[in-house]
Amino acid sequence: MSGALQKTFTVILNVEFITGNFGNGFIAVVNIMDLVKRRKISSVDQILTALAISRIVLLWLILLNWWLSMFYPGRWINERMFVVIYSIWTAFNQFSLWLTTSLSIFFFFKIVNFSNTIFLYFKVRVKKVVTVTLIVSLFLLCLNIVIINVSENALLTEYKVNMSYSLTLNKTQLSGLWFLFANTMFAFIPFAVSLVTLLLLIFSLCKHLRKMQHSVQGCRDASTTAHIRALQTVIASLLLYAIFFLSLVANVWGSLLLEKKMLLLFTEAARTAFPSVHPCVLILGNTKLRKAFLSVLLWLRCRHKDRDPGVHGTKAYLCGSSCRP
Template identity: 55%
Template sequence: MEYFQQSTCDFFQITLMIILTMELIIGNLGNGFLALVNSMNWVKRKKISLVNQILTALATSRICLLWFLYTALLVSLPNPDLMTGRMIKIINNLWTIVNHFSIWLATCLGIFYFLKIANFSNSSFLYLKWRVKKAVSVTLLVSLVLFFLHILLVNLHIDVWINESQRNISYSFSSHNPAEIYRQVLSIHIIFLSVPFGLSLSSFLLLIFSLHAHQKKMQQHVQGCRDASTMAHMKALQTVITFLLLYTIFFLSIFIQIWKYELLEKNLFTLFCQVIALAFPSVHSCVLILGDIKMRQAFLSVLWWLICRPNYMETSGP
């Protein structure tokens, strides 16, 4: 019976590692494609728009996030003895840095779409609409303040935990269970991640309200057709909905770890939570590519070239 349970556990662990590796490949290809296309357009045109600046920075931060999470998982799972207090501190700080910019740049992208597409007669909204770049810059500056506070609180909790643990003469990191401190640190992460989530949710709700008001206005003039503004609203809503859905799944993975923090000792549980978390930076990049006409056309061109290249090599060969 124990052998069967061990075999089942090994099977699920291998399956989760395969899924994790696929997410890493998809995420790197998607984010790498976004960064490469925007960088090439920047070099070609000698200028880059605000939305492409956000997309390039977002893609770069997510590549760093994917590789960091994957590397940290490969180091910590087979070698739990390496998880000393200093190592836990380094991993949490690095995760906080790369995840912060990934989340907040995606939030800024949602704010950009909202300010560019939504239509309100409110004077405050019109002020922000005509100063989109300033609004995005201020959002990033505010996020930096929250970032430093986030880092400070996380390090404070870890230092307190280390000092309390070291008071015990028989203390050993290899024998000490760090699950409790993980639970406390994850709770702090949830608090600070809820701020960009709230901003994204507000943008989504305001876009819906703007779309409803616009459609109601258009029904008085045009019947049975969709104008450009309505289509822009719908595309922006699709992008924001996908972002919120993936963001919610990401939130749930952290909540699960807080709720069942005693299971953090189990490699299979940790691996499962990481698979859920990695879906956010991996899948969202694909959504951004498919949701943008120029990006989608560039992706299809590259895909067509890759498909036709072997046939071309065969026909042009000796």
């Protein structure tokens, strides 16, 4: 039974890896081509492109870690390599989390309308708000890496004194447990910010609907539609975000239970779901990306018809003409 579960989770991880690379690569390619064509790029597209690139690197780091752990367990890592690998993983993971949070903040200020003076002040300076958010995230990232390295050095020194300068699996487990605990605490900050933006979006939508009850326009005006679309995207993002955060907590718990294999495989699959599935949510929620994706599907369909020997030449020609921009 455990062998079947292990194979199942391995297949899930492979599917997530392929889906994540395709989705993030598609977002990056579309925005880069748009930049080359128009010679400019919007703030949202800048965030999406940086998010996609960071997640591609993150997915490959996860694959590398999984591959080394599966085929070279206990033979490829020492204390310094451990710190370097997990520091790099921490950097790209924090980039992914905070860029996602910045995207939620950007949607929030662009859609929500409050009469509060402070809110209006930040609304007209939303780009500066996002920039400050990313600067704060860099400070927290540096603090996170410093804590990991300082604590690692302290643990290593103490362990060498007590264990006659030897490094065993228990030391690696202790370092991994501290790394997971520190990253879970720092991952909670962007998660909390995204949760606040979701609650404020819901509050703004309820307030707007109450106003629209006394209006002849009804409830499905442009503002309501924008609120609902933003809520759909943010809720889907936050659900994946919650799964990712809970996977970190479960991973800490799994380390305390002497690394139960099935639990670790489950948490690895759950942790990979956020950078793999979330790009699909972004593609469906973004008009430009959705149209580009549909164009690619139409092009692939036409290519398939062109290669089908049962299709007449005229139909293939018409299909090829419809696929041209």
